[in-house]
Structure formats: C-alpha cells, structure tokens
Amino acid sequence: MEIWQTERLTGNALTDAYLQGDPRIRDRFEFGLHQSDALKRRCHTVDHTFEHNHRIALVAALSDYAKELGQFGAHTTALLDKLADDRSMVVVTGQQAGLFTGPLYTVYKALSAVALAKQYEQVMCRPIVPVFWIATEDHDFDEVAAAYYVTKDAKLDKVHLRERPTGRVPVGLHGVSEAELDKMLVQLTVDLPEGMYKAELLQAIDESYRTTDNMGDAFARLMTKLLKEVPILFLNPIRHNLRVLVKEAFARVIKNPRAFIEAAHTGTEMLVKKGFSPQVEVHPDHSLLFLVDEGRRYALDVDREDPTHFRLRDSDLHYTKTALLARLQENPSDFSSGVLYRPVVQDFLLPVLTYVGGPAEIAYHGMMREIFSEAGRHMPIMQLRMRVTTVPTAVTRALDHLGVRLEDGLKRDLLKESLMRDLVPSLDAVLKEMEVRMRKELLSREAYFLDIDATLRSSLERAQEMVSRSVRHLENRSMRALELKNQGMVYSATVLSSWLRPNQTEQERLLSPLSLVIKYGMSWFLSLVELEHSATSATFVRF
Numbered sequence: 001m002e003i004w005q006t007e008r009l010t011g012n013a014l015t016d017a018y019l020q021g022d023p024r025i026r027d028r029f030e031f032g033l034h035q036s037d038a039l040k041r042r043c044h045t046v047d048h049t050f051e052h053n054h055r056i057a058l059v060a061a062l063s064d065y066a067k068e069l070g071q072f073g074a075h076t077t078a079l080l081d082k083l084a085d086d087r088s089m090v091v092v093t094g095q096q097a098g099l100f101t102g103p104l105y106t107v108y109k110a111l112s113a114v115a116l117a118k119q120y121e122q123v124m125c126r127p128i129v130p131v132f133w134i135a136t137e138d139h140d141f142d143e144v145a146a147a148y149y150v151t152k153d154a155k156l157d158k159v160h161l162r163e164r165p166t167g168r169v170p171v172g173l174h175g176v177s178e179a180e181l182d183k184m185l186v187q188l189t190v191d192l193p194e195g196m197y198k199a200e201l202l203q204a205i206d207e208s209y210r211t212t213d214n215m216g217d218a219f220a221r222l223m224t225k226l227l228k229e230v231p232i233l234f235l236n237p238i239r240h241n242l243r244v245l246v247k248e249a250f251a252r253v254i255k256n257p258r259a260f261i262e263a264a265h266t267g268t269e270m271l272v273k274k275g276f277s278p279q280v281e282v283h284p285d286h287s288l289l290f291l292v293d294e295g296r297r298y299a300l301d302v303d304r305e306d307p308t309h310f311r312l313r314d315s316d317l318h319y320t321k322t323a324l325l326a327r328l329q330e331n332p333s334d335f336s337s338g339v340l341y342r343p344v345v346q347d348f349l350l351p352v353l354t355y356v357g358g359p360a361e362i363a364y365h366g367m368m369r370e371i372f373s374e375a376g377r378h379m380p381i382m383q384l385r386m387r388v389t390t391v392p393t394a395v396t397r398a399l400d401h402l403g404v405r406l407e408d409g410l411k412r413d414l415l416k417e418s419l420m421r422d423l424v425p426s427l428d429a430v431l432k433e434m435e436v437r438m439r440k441e442l443l444s445r446e447a448y449f450l451d452i453d454a455t456l457r458s459s460l461e462r463a464q465e466m467v468s469r470s471v472r473h474l475e476n477r478s479m480r481a482l483e484l485k486n487q488g489m490v491y492s493a494t495v496l497s498s499w500l501r502p503n504q505t506e507q508e509r510l511l512s513p514l515s516l517v518i519k520y521g522m523s524w525f526l527s528l529v530e531l532e533h534s535a536t537s538a539t540f541v542r543f
Contacts, residue, residue: 094133136172172216
C-alpha cells in the first residue's frame with residue numbers, strides 16, 4: 001500500500017479562507033489554526049467551565065453505551081479512564097447515521113479525530129479523547145437511506161431503504177425491518193465482488209442491524225466493528241442519560257428565543273458583509289430548536305406577536321414558555337437542536353478542544369460566534385477532516401490500459417475520449433462540420449421558401465430541429481458501435497468512473513466503505529491514523 005499527500009483547497013470559499021488564515025474572517029472564529037496560543041487558550045476556557053460531577057455522569061453514560069455496543073477492548077477502557085481525568089479534553093466529530101455507515105468520509109472523520117487526539121496529546125501532555133457524535137436527531141431520511149458500492153461488473157449501484165417513516169421521524173428512532181434487511185443483504189451478496197473479507201463484512205452488517213430497533217444504534221454497532229482496532233468512543237446524543245446533562249443548553253434558548261434568533265441573523269449578516277454566502281438558511285422565527293412530539297420532529301418556532309409562546313411548524317400545536325421548560329425537566333429527550341445549535345449542545349456535554357468537520361460544517365460555524373456567546377459558551381478550535389481518495393488495484397490497471405494519469409481519471413469521464421482517440425478526424429469534428437453545413441444550406445434557402453409562403457417559416461424551424469436530432473442520433477449510434485468494438489476500453493473507463501467519479505462527484509462523498517472493506521479489510525485504516533494531520537492536504541491511498 002502506498003500513501004501520499006498533496007496540497008489542495010476544498011472549494012468552499014469560507015472554509016478555505018479559514019484554513020489559510022484570511023484576516024477577513026478572523027473575527028468569525030474564536031481560534032485560528034495559525035494562532036500559536038490557540039490550544040492553550042481553549043484548554044483554559046474548558047478547564048474553567050467543565051464541572052467534575054458532570055464529567056463523572058458523562059463517563060458513566062458513555063461507558064454504558066460502549067458496553068451495549070460490544071466495545072469491551074482495552075482501547076475503550078483506556079479512553080474512558082482518560083475521560084474521567086479532570087484534565088482531559090475531547091476531539092469531537094460526527095455524522096448522520098447513514099445506512100451501512102453512509103459515505104466513506106464518515107469513516108475518515110472518525111480517523112481524523114483519532115489522529116488529531118494523538119497529536120494533541122503529545123504536544124499538550126494531557127489526555128485527549130476522540131469522540132464520534134452520531135447525528136441521530138436528524139430527520140432528513142433521504143440523506144441516510146442509501147449505501148453506494150461498486151459491483152463485480154465495475155458498475156455503480158446502491159442498496160436503499162424502501163420502507164420510509166411517516167413524517168419527520170428522527171433517524172435514531174427509525175428501525176430497519178428484518179424483511180428489508182434480508183433483501184439488502186441478498187442484493188449485496190449477489191452484486192459485490194468476491195473478496196477475502198466479504199463474508200465477515202456481511203455478517204457484521206447483519207449482526208449490527210438485526211440486534212437493534214433503530215438506525216442510530218445499528219450505525220454505531222457497525223462502526224465499532226469496522227473500526228475495532230481504532231480507539232474512539234461513540235455517542236448517541238438522544239439517549240436519556242446524555243440529554244439530562246444538557247438541559248441547561250436547551251433552557252437558555254427557551255427562556256430567551258428571540259436573542260438566539262437575532263444572534264443567528266447577525267452571524268449571517270456579518271458573513272454577507274464580508275463577501276461570503278451563508279452555508280445555512282436562517283428561518284426568521286426558528287428558535288434553533290426542534291421538539292419531538294409523538295415520535296416526529298418539528299421545528300420549534302417563536303410566535304411573532306408573543307415571544308413567550310411557541311408553535312410547532314406545520315402543526316396546530318402551541319406551547320407556552322412555562323410549559324416547554326416543564327417538559328424539558330421531565331422529558332429532555334423530547335428536545336433536539338438544529339444544525340446551528342448542535343455545536344453549542346456539544347460544548348455543554350463534552351470538554352471540547354477541537355471539532356473536526358467537513359468543508360460545509362466549518363463554513364456554518366462561521367455563522368455561529370454570536371450564538372455561542374448568547375449561550376454563554378466559546379467556540380472550539382475547528383479542524384478540517386481528512387480528505388481521502390483510494391486507488392484500488394482495478395483502478396491502477398484501468399489507468400494503465402487507457403494510458404492516462406490518475407489526475408485525468410479524477411477530473412473527467414474518459415470513455416468517449418478513449419474511444420475516439422484513434423479516429424482521424426475526430427467524431428466530434430465530423431458531426432459538427434455536418435451540422436454546420438446542413439444548417440447553412442437550410443438558411444441559404446430560407447428566402448426561397450418564404451417567397452412561396454410566409455407560413456413555411458415554422459416548417460423551416462422544424463427542419464433545423466430535425467438536423468440537430470439527426471446528428472445527435474448518429475452520434476449515439478456511432479458511440480454504441482465503438483463501445484461494442486472496444487469492450488475492454490469500456491470496462492476500464494467504467495472502473496474509473498465508478499471508483500473515481502461516482503455520479504460525477506468525489507469518491508469519499510458517495511461511495512460507502514463496502515467495496516473497499518471486502519477487498520482490503522479494515523487494518524489499513526490504522527495507516528491513516530498514523531499520518532500527520534494537515535488541514536490543507538488531500539490524501540491518496542493506492543492498494
């Protein structure tokens with residue numbers, strides 16, 4: 001296995017500005033990556049706000065969850081012991097509970113947190129614990145309902161959940177039925193190529209999803225199996241024993257919702273004034289909180305005329321401030337944070353040194369400084385997760401067969417280019433010349449036909465359209481003929497497209513770990529943990 005890194009920005013303007021230390025956005029983050037005293041100042045802040053009794057309850061809750069997930073190894077025990085130390089802090093990351101882990105970057109986030117915790121511990125000489133926050137509160141089911149993989153025919157495919165919850169059910173409350181699980185496992189058994197670890201992977205999926213009644217815990221179980229050699233703790237925030245520890249975070253919003261709404265709008269306006277687009281749209285009445293009522297998650301909006309009253313968006317339910325505070329005390333698990341308040345809740349629950357996120361997550365933190373301040377908290381240090389592209393042996397063979405570089409395969413679809421490489425002149429040039437000539441001929445006869453009858457203009461226009469359709473038809477038939485004559489080239493191009501540009505996006509953003517794990521197992525994850533973390537580096541792994 002070969003690993004190398006190259007410098008590459010993310011393409012998100014605000015995140016790239018943060019990573020480069022752009023002075024324009026310095027005041028949108030409390031700690032910059034290039035500030036030498038950032039770690040020391042953040043530690044000082046957390047040391048003075050995080051209470052001992054809270055820490056004891058937190059460790060107990062995470063210990064119970066680890067046991068439930070089957071995390072009994074020495075790694076887990078050591079992490080829990082570290083977290084019990086009043087000097088310890090955490091590197092936290094997280095992701096939605098996607099089907100069969102969701103996209104590859106979910107795993108890379110976890111590995112990034114572990115790598116950073118290791119580096120910080122050496123630099124700071126104090127215990128640092130990596131924690132993965134499973135976003136089980138979210139109700140956007142489309143974002144978690146599919147797992148993409150590369151088939152044994154090198155084509156891109158997916159398994160997806162057809163049984164959908166009714167209404168806005170949090171992912172952490174939705175269960176995958178045994179019948180649907182069986183169908184997906186059969187599909188994977190047939191479609192996935194054979195590999196040394198295929199049986200082990202399918203068994204891990206089966207055990208993880210069949211032994212629990214919700215996607216959040218199933219996700220956690222599978223992640224612990226895939227990362228069994230990687231020291232990290234998993235956290236399901238909707239668990240009651242964790243929600244009781246952050247009641248104050250929710251109470252502060254309920255007591256003064258308009259202040260938090262104004263804080264969110266101020267953060268948005270500040271970014272716009274600096275020339276950046278806000279990552280998240282702020283609703284004018286949204287309190288930044290959600291309420292889970294009868295298993296469904298509703299946005300908790302503030303009444304415009306009376307800020308002591310709230311309503312559940314898209315429902316007829318109304319609540320007074322007093323009623324919500326009473327419900328919070330009795331059932332804190334009914335309350336949920338939106339994307340702009342979740343990091344604040346994390347700060348109430350965990351002694352956060354650093355938050356590890358993707359480009360979009362760092363960007364929306366740039367909207368949040370006023371929200372943190374209104375809650376009486378401080379923003380953590382932000383770090384960009386690893387960005388990883390894997391290059392399986394099949395990809396290397398395909399690149400060699402087509403005679404192209406990895407960079408070419410990452411940037412564009414090579415099938416058409418490869419098929420037409422030996423055509424002189426090129427198919428594109430011939431078709432373009434034909435279309436221009438036919439259109440020119442029609443235009444040259446336009447006056448002739450209009451002299452006959454002005455109503456013939458519509459017929460001339462239809463003839464022009466028929467020229468375009470005929471040329472496109474000829475192009476498609478020609479490409480199919482070339483594909484039939486060059487099936488080896490088609491297969492190689494399909495390999496590159498499926499692995500390097502699945503659905504014209506980055507590999508890590510769409511493909512799940514399934515196709516990699518069946519071939520290469522899970523031990524290679526440890527190699528990524530050993531890398532020196534660099535926020536502006538893109539990592540490549542060639543098998």
